[in-house]
Each structure stands twice: as C-alpha cells, then as structure tokens.
Ligand SMILES: O=C(O)CCC(=O)C(=O)O
C-alpha cells in the first residue's frame with residue numbers, strides 16, 4: 543500500500559466554487575447592500591451578552607452541503623487511516639485539509655463579509671485578518687461535550703450546520719466566571735463550586751452564527767441524543783506580527799501529527815482504524831476514567847500547581863507592567879470584570895511561547911497532557 547495518504551476527492555465537486563454572495567444568507571446579503579449597512583447588520587443581530595451576538599450568516603443550503611461533505615470526509619478518513627486530531631475534541635475537520643480550495647473561498651468570505659460584520663458589531667481598533675476554519679460534530683459514541691475553555695482567536699464565529707436526526711443537550715454555555723473561578727486557570731462548572739454566571743445558547747437555525755471574542759470562556763453541555771454539526775471560523779486581528787503565521791504553524795504541526803498517526807495505523811496490518819479517543823464527558827462531576835499512570839502524572843502535576851499557588855510570581859508576575867502593555871480593551875474588560883480578562887492576561891504573558899507548535903506539543907504529543915487538557919485541569923498550567 544506504500545505510505546502515501548490516499549487523496550480525498552470532493553463528493554460535491556462544485557462546493558468550493560460557490561461565489562461569496564451565494565454562501566451568505568439572503569438576509570445578510572440584503573443588509574450588506576444597504577447604504578447604512580452597519581445599522582442593518584446590527585438590526586439583524588441579536589445580542590446575547592454585551593460581546594456575543596447571533597445572526598443569520600450563511601445560506602442554509604450551503605451549510606447542509608458543507609455538513610454532508612465533511613460527513614463524507616469523515617467516513618473516508620476513518621476507512622483510510624487519515625486522522626484529523628482535535629485539540630480539545632476527539633476530532634476536528636479543517637476544511638483546507640479536505641480541499642485546499644476552501645482556503646481561498648473562506649479568505650474571500652472574510653474580506654468581503656466577515657470583516658464588515660465584525661466592524662458593525664465589535665468596536666475594535668483592528669479588524670479580523672487571519673482565519674482557520676474547521677467543522678466539529680457531537681454524536682453518540684463520539685465527542686459528546688466540551689469542557690470550559692477559551693479559543694485561540696480574537697473572534698470566534700460559530701455557525702450551526704445542522705442536525706440530520708435532531709439533537710438534545712449539547713447547549714453552548716457562555717460563561718462569565720467570577721475572579722475566584724479562574725484563580726487556578728480553567729473554571730470548574732460544578733454547582734456549588736462555580737461562582738460566576740452562565741448563559742445557555744442552543745444552536746437552532748441552520749446558517750445562524752454566534753459570534754463572541756475568543757477570550758470569552760465557554761463550554762458545551764453533554765449531548766443527550768442525536769448529533770449536531772458546526773462550522774467554526776477562528777479569526778485573529780491584524781494587530782501583531784505573530785498572528786500572521788499562527789494558524790499556518792498550527793496546521794503544519796497538526797497535519798504532521800495526522801500523517802504520523804495514519805502511518806502508524808497502516809504499519810500495523812490487521813489493526814482497524816479507531817478514531818482519536820472521544821473526550822471524556824464534561825458532564826458536571828463526571829468520573830473520568832484515567833489510567834493509573836495518568837493519576838501518577840496528575841499527582842506530580844498537582845504538586846507543581848501547589849508550588850505555583852504558594853509562589854504567585856509563577857503566574858502573576860508583573861501584573862502592573864502587564865496592564866501597562868495591555869490595550870485599552872483589555873483594561874476596560876478587566877475593569878468591567880468581564881469573562882476572559884484573567885485568561886487573556888495569562889495568554890498575553892505567554893506570548894513568546896504561544897505558538898502553534900507549542901500548543902500542539904502540549905496538547906497532542908503527551909497523552910497525559912492531552913487527557914489533562916480535556917478533563918478539567920488547565921492545559922496551560924505552565925502558561
Ligand atoms: O460546539 C460549540 O458550539 C462550540 C465549539 C467550540 O467551542 C470550539 O470548537 O472551540
């Protein structure tokens with residue numbers, strides 16, 4: 543069989559040739575054509591929080607074609623040993639690994655549409671400029687939820703692609719943790735522990751997108767039945783040189799990882815392909831089936847966390863200096879006590895090491911860290 547990954551052929555050959563004005567919803571197309579398009583977009587959008595909005599973004603027909611193509615790519619992957627590992631989820635399907643023509647399609651969407659939507663809804667100095675697009679799916683026997691996390695984005699655009707057989711559960715929780723919830727990193731959402739507030743959002747209308755800043759904490763409740771498919775556009779603003787290459791680096795390392803998993807699989811004849819293990823449930827207080835060696839690693843990690851707690855400089859050095867370096871938005875968010883400011887600071891402080899390579903190394907190279915990252919212990923413990 544050789545060691546070449548078989549190439550996937552799009553089932554829907556015309557999918558990547560659809561022009562931008564047919565990719566977006568008719569309502570958004572009309573709003574963009576208005577003279578005061580910013581006001582028209584604002585009236586189309588529904589505010590859920592001061593920085594989270596939903597609006598009909600993509601054409602429902604286009605969404606179901608994407609959903610079907612990704613489902614077909616998933617079957618192809620699973621029968622050929624071509625693996626698409628996720629960071630927090632078992633699987634994420636990056637559209638540009640399905641066909642490189644998706645890249646220019648979504649670049650056009652960003653330039654012609656998403657930037658204007660961003661400008662209408664978010665009063666930022668810099669506009670979104672770089673993006674990464676992937677699909678996710680919650681389904682019985684596969685991924686069934688997502689622990690509290692923030693995204694590697696300045697702006698996240700989360701579009702509902704559909705649910706071929708309906709779904710229950712899997713609500714998106716938009717979190718506004720209290721400062722004590724994030725004192726050790728990732729908030730714990732168990733009743734009695736979590737002090738902040740949370741807003742439940744259900745993906746209902748195919749093509750409707752929820753937009754929120756990447757540093758807003760969020761989680762996905764356990765899927766009860768059925769399946770749900772979403773398309774995620776992670777976007778970075780044009781305000782730092784490292785952002786230009788961040789998603790490319792991450793994609794390179796993820797695809798190297800996918801190829802090496804695939805090769806291992808092909809080198810073990812008779813071994814049928816099993817997907818990356820699904821993330822243990824993020825159900826409140828669920829027992830997590832860790833292997834004994836993971837517990838050992840967890841205990842020693844807990845030891846270093848204790849040290850970190852006794853020695854604040856490991857996480858909290860130079861807060862004043864950091865505040866001076868932060869932009870006005872970060873300072874304003876902190877003053878307002880808004881959801882993600884603690885995490886944003888932790889991320890900003892880690893900037894010299896905050897590369898796609900490092901994140902992938904931390905979350906994928908080490909199975910122990912991968913489990914920790916998915917089970918309520920902050921993956922950025924050393925960040
Ligand atoms: O499933 C959702 O609605 C959220 C997905 C998400 O948070 C992510 O992919 O980072």
Ligand SMILES: [Fe+2]
Pocket residue numbers: 691692693760
């Ligand atoms: Fe997310």
